[in-house]
Amino acid sequence: xxxxxxxxxxxxxxxxxxxxxxxxxxxxxxxxAVAATFxxxxxxxxxxxxxxxxPAFLIAGVISVFVSQASVIKYFxxxxxxxxxxxxxxxxxxxxxxxxxxxxxxxxxxxxxxxxLGPAVAFLYSGPAINILAIILTARILGxxxxxxxxxxxxxxxILIGMTMAFIYRKExxxxxxxxxxxxxxxxxRPLWQTSIxxxxxxxxxxxxxWGKPSADITSGLWFTIWNxxxxxxxxxxxxxxYSLIAILKIKWWKVALGTFLIAWVALLTNSPILSVxxxxxxxxxxxxxxxxxxxxxxxxxxxxxxxxxxxMPLLAMGVVIAGFLLGSTHDDTSIPGVIPNHWIAWxxxxxxxxxxxxxSIVGAFMYFATLTEVxxxxxxxxxxxxxxxxxxxxxxxxxxxxxxxxxxxxxxxTQKTIVYVILVVSLSTLAGVIFGTFF
Numbered sequence: 329x330x331x332x333x334x335x336x337x338x339x340x341x342x343x344x345x346x347x348x349x350x351x352x353x354x355x356x357x358x359x360x361a362v363a364a365t366f367x368x369x370x371x372x373x374x375x376x377x378x379x380x381x382x383p384a385f386l387i388a389g390v391i392s393v394f395v396s397q398a399s400v401i402k403y404f405x406x407x408x409x410x411x412x413x414x415x416x417x418x419x420x421x422x423x424x425x426x427x428x429x430x431x432x433x434x435x436x437x438x439x440x441x442x443x444x445l446g447p448a449v450a451f452l453y454s455g456p457a458i459n460i461l462a463i464i465l466t467a468r469i470l471g472x473x474x475x476x477x478x479x480x481x482x483x484x485x486x487i488l489i490g491m492t493m494a495f496i497y498r499k500e501x502x503x504x505x506x507x508x509x510x511x512x513x514x515x516x517x518r519p520l521w522q523t524s525i526x527x528x529x530x531x532x533x534x535x536x537x538x539w540g541k542p543s544a545d546i547t548s549g550l551w552f553t554i555w556n557x558x559x560x561x562x563x564x565x566x567x568x569x570x571y572s573l574i575a576i577l578k579i580k581w582w583k584v585a586l587g588t589f590l591i592a593w594v595a596l597l598t599n600s601p602i603l604s605v606x607x608x609x610x611x612x613x614x615x616x617x618x619x620x621x622x623x624x625x626x627x628x629x630x631x632x633x634x635x636x637x638x639x640x641m642p643l644l645a646m647g648v649v650i651a652g653f654l655l656g657s658t659h660d661d662t663s664i665p666g667v668i669p670n671h672w673i674a675w676x677x678x679x680x681x682x683x684x685x686x687x688x689s690i691v692g693a694f695m696y697f698a699t700l701t702e703v704x705x706x707x708x709x710x711x712x713x714x715x716x717x718x719x720x721x722x723x724x725x726x727x728x729x730x731x732x733x734x735x736x737x738x739x740x741x742x743t744q745k746t747i748v749y750v751i752l753v754v755s756l757s758t759l760a761g762v763i764f765g766t767f768f
Contacts, residue, residue, distance in 0.1 A: 357667060361653045364664040368652035368696075369645075371659050378602055381641075382609050383534040388433035389633030392440070393625055396524045398700065410446075417450035418486040419458065430734045431455035433636040439740060445501055446494030449749060452737070454486035457728040466703055466723065473768055474716065478723050481760045484667050485724065489752045496748060501720075522576045529569045536562045537605065559601055566591070566608060573612070579619050587611035600709050640736050651696045651731045658705055677709065677718040680765030683756070688718035689757040693724030693734075693750060717765020725757035 352358045435452040443451070460478065467475025494501055539558045542551050554561065570588045574577045591611055595604040616630035656666035677688040706719050729750060738746040 355476040356446075357665075359668075361656070361666045363653035364657040365649055367662065367664055368657035368659070369648055371657065371662075372648050372696075374602070378605055378609075379537050380534070381637075382605075383537070384431075384433050385531060385633040385636045385640075386609070386612065386629075387527065387530045387534065388437040388636045389629045390523070390527050391434065392632040392636075394518075394526070395627045413444065413447040414450055414487050414490060416455050417447040417490065418483050432640055432733065432740075436636060436639070436736075436740045444489040444494060445497055445741070445745075448490075449493045450486040450490030452749075453489055453728045453753065454482065455728075457482035457486065457724065470703060470706060470710070470719065474720060474723070477720050477760070477764050481720070481724050481757075482728075485753070485756050488756065489749070492752055493745070493749060497745065518576065526569075526572045526576050526645075529565055529572055533562055533565045533569065536565065537601070552663075562601075563595070573615060577616075577619075579615050579626065582617075583615055587615055639739065646732070646735060648696060648732055649763045651694065655691075655695050667768060677714050677722070680717040680762065682717045682762055684715060684718050685721045685758045685761035686754070686766065688714075688761060689719040689725040689754040692722040692724075693729040693754050694724060694731045694755070696730040696732060715765055716768050717761040717763075719761075720764045721757045721761030724760055725753055729753055 380582065431452060434455065435448060438451065439445075439448045463475055463479045463482075464477050536554070536558050539554055542555055567588070570584050573584050574581045588611075591604060591608050594600075594607045598604070613630050613633075616626045619626040652666060654666050654668055656668075658662045677684045677691070704724060706714070706722055709722075710716075710719055734750060736745060741749075
């Protein structure tokens with residue numbers, strides 16, 4: 329036994345040594361891929377973690393702690409009307425301006441609280457896929473027909489994928505449903521409308537803090553106005569959240585006032601939204617952890633949010649690193665190729681063949697798209713010769729899936745269900761692309 333363990337250690341040392349020894353540091357492709365990996369990781373940390381993921385963890389914590397299991401079952405579980413559960417899940421993306429990674433803590437939370445597999449998966453797909461801002465941007469920049477097709481495809485796919493998953497695992501879901509039917513209706517510790525106010529304040533802060541910059545030709549209108557005043561709107565919503573901590577969560581007013589003063593001081597001193605949001609999240613966390621009232625729920629809220637962060641962040645980091653190395657880093661005005669050159673992708677997805685649509689769906693499924701970034705990326709691919717069918721396939725598969733996303737989903741619902749979910753998304757996106765490309 330000891331010899332076997334020593335051989336394992338020796339093998340590990342040899343593998344690492346040989347990998348370092350033959351490291352192709354002189355290769356331009358390799359050095360570019362390494363640069364892309366670090367660039368994507370840095371951009372993700374700067375632009376996505378603080379403004380998107382951290383608020384999402386707090387939102388997931390609200391669902392996990394303040395929303396009772398009975399309530400989740402009532403709207404998404406065995407006790408819910410199927411049409412209502414799927415309808416609610418399928419249009420959730422119009423409210424949540426999130427990407428394939430930000431939706432994960434929310435999906436994990438409702439799934440663990442008893443939501444049926446079908447509605448939970450519909451919610452998982454629709455969250456990033458039906459982002460109303462992205463739909464509008466798609467129609468404006470890529471054409472009205474692509475915008476409409478993306479919206480119809482995303483809504484219908486979320487329902488169809490959810491129902492298909494529920495059908496495939498119907499025996500497992502039947503057992504789960506039977507358990508839920510015997511679940512007692514435990515009353516909420518506070519009225520649901522109060523929890524909803526607290527929840528939607530956090531959601532709106534997430535939405536407006538991440539409101540996408542309009543294209544250069546948009547200099548007026550609602551979108552431009554909101555973009556201009558997004559941080560004032562976010563600040564106003566943050567004040568509402570602070571009031572919610574006092575009125576709904578019953579945290580002592582002087583503690584909240586002190587925290588609010590600290591956040592305002594950081595905002596005025598640094599003029600940095602990132603530092604202001606970071607300070608705000610730190611203040612809320614400290615207020616929740618140190619509060620001794622409300623039967624410990626406030627502390628449990630922060631602890632639950634931290635639990636989601638511990639579960640999801642390492643897997644996301646791993647996925648971002650792999651995606652950056654293989655597919656490169658494309659964001660804002662930056663484009664650094666990975667091991668797989670961008671022009672290979674553009675060449676592979678030209679025309680409207682079944683293969684080009686399938687490749688577009690697969691590439692989209694593994695690439696990481698932050699909210700709204702898929703539109704300029706596809707605009708560039710269209711200019712390089714990408715067909716409109718593969719463009720739609722990429723739009724339907726890309727925002728809802730990514731390699732980091734898959735790794736986390738596997739941890740929530742298992743390897744087999746994750747594979748089935750990915751196959752369904754890729755297959756339906758491919759089919760939609762072929763049909764769309766035939767007519768347009």
